[in-house]
Amino acid sequence: MRINPYRHLYIALAAITLLACNTGAPQPATNSAHSNLKTYFETEAGLLLQNGLQLHKSVVLNGQRDSITLSPDSAELQHLLKPFTDADINKPSLRDAYRADTIPDLISGNSTVMYTARKAATSPQQVILNLDRQGHITAVNIHKSTRNLVYEYQQHLFYQHLKTIRITTFQKIAFLKPRELDVKVWLAPKN
Numbered sequence: 452m453r454i455n456p457y458r459h460l461y462i463a464l465a466a467i468t469l470l471a472c473n474t475g476a477p478q479p480a481t482n483s484a485h486s487n488l489k490t491y492f493e494t495e496a497g498l499l500l501q502n503g504l505q506l507h508k509s510v511v512l513n514g515q516r517d518s519i520t521l522s523p524d525s526a527e528l529q530h531l532l533k534p535f536t537d538a539d540i541n542k543p544s545l546r547d548a549y550r551a552d553t554i555p556d557l558i559s560g561n562s563t564v565m566y567t568a569r570k571a572a573t574s575p576q577q578v579i580l581n582l583d584r585q586g587h588i589t590a591v592n593i594h595k596s597t598r599n600l601v602y603e604y605q606q607h608l609f610y611q612h613l614k615t616i617r618i619t620t621f622q623k624i625a626f627l628k629p630r631e632l633d634v635k636v637w638l639a640p641k642n
Contacts, residue, residue, distance in 0.1 A: 487539070487541040488535060488536065488538055488539050488540065488541070488578070488591070488593075489536045489539040489541065491588060491591075492532045492535045492536045492610075493536065495532065495610075495612070495613075496525065496528040496529060496532055498613060499523065499528055499613065499638065500523070500524075500525060500528065502613065502640075503522070503640070503641055504523075504613065504638040504639060504640060504641070505520055505521065505522055505638070505639050505640070505641050506520065506521050506522075506523050506527075506531075506636050506637075506638060507520050507636065507637040507638075507639060508520070508521065508634065508635070508636045509634070509635045509636075510632070510633070510634050510635075511631075511632070511633040512630070512631070512632050513628075513630060513631055513632075514631075522641065531616060531636065532610075532616075534593075534606065534608055534618055535591065535593065535608055535610060538575045538578065538593045538595065538608065540566055540575070540578055545573070547569075548568060548569055548570070548573045549566040549567060549568055549569065549573070549578075550566070550567050550569055551564065551565070551566050552564070552565045552567070553565075559584070560583075560584030561581065561582060561583055561584055561589075562581075562582050563579060563580065563581055563582070564579070564580040564582060565577065565578070565579050565580075566578040566579075566580075574595050574596075574597065575593050575594060575595040576594050576595060576596060577592075577593070577594045578591070578592070578593050578594075579591070579592040579593075587612075588612065589611065589612050590609070590610065590611045590612065591608070591609070591610045592607070592608070592609050593606075593607070593608040593609075594606075594607055594608075595607075595608075600625070601624065601625040602623070602624055602625070603621070603622070603623040604620075604621070604622050604623075605620070605621045606618070606619065606620045606621075607619045607620075613638055614637070614638055615635075615636065615637060615638065616634070616635075616636040616638075617633075617634065617635050617636070618632070618633075618634040619631075619632070619633050619634075620632040620633075
């Protein structure tokens with residue numbers, strides 16, 4: 452009986468293939484506390500005030516740019532974070548409206564939790580949370596959209612813990628020009 456000289460190579464490739472298939476598979480999210488975005492962003496607003504960060508805000512509305520640097524107060528922060536707090540998927544009426552998947556990063560220990568709406572009419576359609584190895588939220592992505600015969604609306608929200616806020620909105624009403632709004636905010640220590 453003759454032994455195949457590539458037998459060890461075939462076994463190694465099979466093992467690598469099996470490991471690769473198992474590690475990338477989404478796993479159910481185990482911590483529903485992450486879905487309480489309203490509480491998370493209320494806490495973040497407090498941290499932003501406590502750390503005394505300046506906001507470098509750039510707004511582009513239909514191609515016209517304006518920018519400002521300011522020291523925010525609590526009302527300004529609540530207004531700025533309102534689209535994030537409005538995307539609260541922890542409401543009782545939305546309890547079974549989302550599928551939650553957790554994708555671990557085995558190298559860094561970080562993970563991503565994705566909440567995806569089961570129905571297209573549910574808003575927001577998707578919430579993606581990036582978590583560090585201790586389970587703290589480091590970034591939030593939220594995608595909302597509505598479309599019918601007379602109206603189209605898309606909003607993409609991004610928040611990076613104590614660093615960046617971005618709100619991109621597209622709105623089109625039948626027979627009117629579309630409106631595009633892009634708000635970028637960089638958070639920095641006061642000079």
